[in-house]
Amino acid sequence: MAKTKRLAEDGNAEAQNLLGLIYDVGYGVPQDYAEAARWFRKAADQGHAQAQYNLGAFYDNGTGVPKDAVEAVKWYRKAAERGLADAQNTLGVMHSKGEGLPKDDTEAVKWLRKAADQEHAEAQYNLGQIYRESAGVPQDYAQAASWFRKAAEQGNVGAQNNLGGMYENGWGVPKDDIEAYAWFNLAAISNEVARKNRDNLARRLPSGAQLLAQQRTKQLLQEIEDKKRAHLKKEDQQRREKALKGA
Numbered sequence: 001m002a003k004t005k006r007l008a009e010d011g012n013a014e015a016q017n018l019l020g021l022i023y024d025v026g027y028g029v030p031q032d033y034a035e036a037a038r039w040f041r042k043a044a045d046q047g048h049a050q051a052q053y054n055l056g057a058f059y060d061n062g063t064g065v066p067k068d069a070v071e072a073v074k075w076y077r078k079a080a081e082r083g084l085a086d087a088q089n090t091l092g093v094m095h096s097k098g099e100g101l102p103k104d105d106t107e108a109v110k111w112l113r114k115a116a117d118q119e120h121a122e123a124q125y126n127l128g129q130i131y132r133e134s135a136g137v138p139q140d141y142a143q144a145a146s147w148f149r150k151a152a153e154q155g156n157v158g159a160q161n162n163l164g165g166m167y168e169n170g171w172g173v174p175k176d177d178i179e180a181y182a183w184f185n186l187a188a189i190s191n192e193v194a195r196k197n198r199d200n201l202a203r204r205l206p207s208g209a210q211l212l213a214q215q216r217t218k219q220l221l222q223e224i225e226d227k228k229r230a231h232l233k234k235e236d237q238q239r240r241e242k243a244l245k246g247a
Helices: 002-009 013-025 033-044 049-061 069-081 085-097 105-116 121-133 141-152 157-169 177-187 192-202 207-246
Strands: none
Touching (some): 013 033, 049 069, 049 085, 069 085, 085 105, 085 121, 121 157, 141 157, 157 177, 177 192, 177 207
8 A cells, every 4th residue: 555655656657547546445444435536536637547537437426526417428438439348238228218418329439349359358248239239330240249249158148148048039140959958048047137037938849859959058068158257368468468568
């Protein structure tokens, strides 16, 4: 903490953002949202994308600063333009819903696509929703299923449930009740809607098919775990390379 504060006071943007997070959660210090906002601003003013996003969220929610939608969007946009996927997804959702920004489907798709291309699972899910529901773009079930799959493979429960629905109905993918059941089953661990979808489908499946679906669920779970480990390994390697460059 002492080292972080010294670095922050010396103008290190990474330390300033970290100090903001420390005050935000009250880690080893009394929780102080105003102090968190002060340090986020110092880092944000230096172009630190995560701090810009954090400050935008503070303005969005009125945390440590007066609630101000205009300031929130300003900082979200700065972070998004610097390539931060969380901020890009947030702008995309705001444009899609017309909340805090004018409803603009073209802008929504643009920002969600930028985040989704960075493997942001929520953005991939949101993009799938847009293509499935034809929200400002031509309806494209194949695109929807593709984005749901990308998010589902990262563990996004909503996408897993929706992908199950795509397989159950044959939307954008071949109709496949076993694959549908498996995706519903994965999502059902924590999602009541998926649990009902799975159980409704199970009533139509012969016992042999249910056994195959259970086996497919285990296979999918293993594939997701393998991809998660590979992703964490890649992130760790990137952090090491970044540290070596900064040394």
